Amino acid sequence: MAFKQTNNKVTAITHFINLWLKDQSFYCANCGEKWNAEYHIQESCCEHPQFGRNADHAMAVVKQNKDIRDTRLKETGANEDNTIRFGASMPPKLVADLESYFKKHDEKLFNTPAELHAFLKAFPAFKVCKKL
Numbered sequence: 001m002a003f004k005q006t007n008n009k010v011t012a013i014t015h016f017i018n019l020w021l022k023d024q025s026f027y028c029a030n031c032g033e034k035w036n037a038e039y040h041i042q043e044s045c046c047e048h049p050q051f052g053r054n055a056d057h058a059m060a061v062v063k064q065n066k067d068i069r070d071t072r073l074k075e076t077g078a079n080e081d082n083t084i085r086f087g088a089s090m091p092p093k094l095v096a097d098l099e100s101y102f103k104k105h106d107e108k109l110f111n112t113p114a115e116l117h118a119f120l121k122a123f124p125a126f127k128v129c130k131k132l
Helices: 009-022 054-071 092-104 113-122
Strands: none
Touching (some): 009 054, 009 092, 009 113
């Protein structure tokens, strides 16, 4: 993948995600196994196969996040006694690919909570709470 040079992490992530969503590889979101035409004949790749492309898996997570946001008791995603607070949810392959990309540049995906908040403001579809 070719990327623009930037000092802004959100810009780099935005560009990465735009390219990542265009990847047409068909794989299982559960185990990461690439699609094999024989899976429909033989046993599947894993116990709970979820085949699709990056965009398919991202849309599933976005829909799931919306459902979770709508069912949380509090805007912050906390439960009734504030012992659990939900923040973000992304497709596992996206997280792994982003971490790998930033590792190549000797950087962590999110170094501080402020970087995570900036990401969630730029990509509200990955938020599991209404209010940060």
